[in-house]
C-alpha cells in the first residue's frame with residue numbers, strides 16, 4: 001500500500017482549470033519532486049494534499065483513507081502531512097522554542113515538558129539549539145526556515161510537504177536549508193518537494209513529476225525523467241538553467 005495516492009485531482013479557480021486530472025502515488029521513504037513553470041499548479045497540488053484547498057473532484061488516499069471525505073479532522077491530517085512554507089510562517093511574537101511547541105500542545109495534546117524536550121531535540125537536529133530562546137525577527141532567513149522545518153518535525157509527520165522552501169532565501173542561506181532536507185532524506189523521511197532548484201531536485205528526488213498547465217506531463221524515477229526528457233520538460237530545463 002502506498003502512503004499517499006492522489007487520484008484524478010481536478011481544481012479550477014474562476015472557471016480556469018489549474019489541476020487537470022493529476023494522479024500519482026508516493027511510497028514510504030520516497031521523495032517526490034514536483035517541477036513546473038510558474039502557474040503550472042504545483043502549490044495548488046500541495047495545498048490540496050494539505051487540505052488548504054478543496055479539489056473539485058478526485059481522491060487523496062492517505063494510508064488508504066480518503067482525506068477529502070466529510071468528517072475528516074483537518075488538523076489531524078495536517079499534523080501527519082505537514083507543510084513547510086516558502087515564507088516560513090513563524091509566529092513573530094513567540095520564541096523559537098514556543099513556535100516549536102505550540103502545535104504539539106494544541107493538536108497533539110502533549111505535556112509542556114514533553115513538547116519542550118521534543119522541540120529542543122528537533123532544534124538540535126537542524127543546528128539551532130542555541131537559538132531556542134531567540135525571536136524569529138533576530139534570525140536569518142535560512143535560520144527561520146530551519147526553525148520551520150524543526151517545528152514540522154516536532155509533529156512526527158508521516159509526510160513532509162515543502163513548497164519552495166529556499167526561494168525566499170539569499171544564495172548563502174540556500175545550502176544550509178538544502179543540507180537539512182538532504183539529511184532528512186537520508187533518514188528516510190517521506191517528502192514532496194516543490195522547487196526551482198533543478199540540481200538539488202536531481203540529487204534528492206527518487207521520483208520527479210513535471211506539471212505543465214496543470215497536467216502531469218511526465219512522472220517517473222528521477223534518472224529516467226532527466227535522461228529521456230519529454231519535449232516540454234526539455235524546454236523547461238533549457239529555460240530554467242539558462
Ligand SMILES: Nc1ncnc2c1ncn2[C@@H]1O[C@H](COP(=O)(O)OP(=O)(O)OP(=O)(O)O)[C@@H](O)[C@H]1O
Pocket residue numbers: 013014018036037038039040041042043044045
Ligand atoms: N486562491 C486562488 N484563487 C484564484 N486563482 C488561484 C488561486 N491559487 C492559485 N491560483 C491560480 O492557479 C494557477 C496555479 O497556481 P499555483 O500557485 O498552483 O502555481 P505554481 O505552479 O505553484 O506557481 P509558482 O511557481 O509561481 O509558485 C495560477 O494561474 C494561479 O493564478
Ligand SMILES: [Mg+2]
Pocket residue numbers: 042043044163
Ligand atoms: Mg507555487
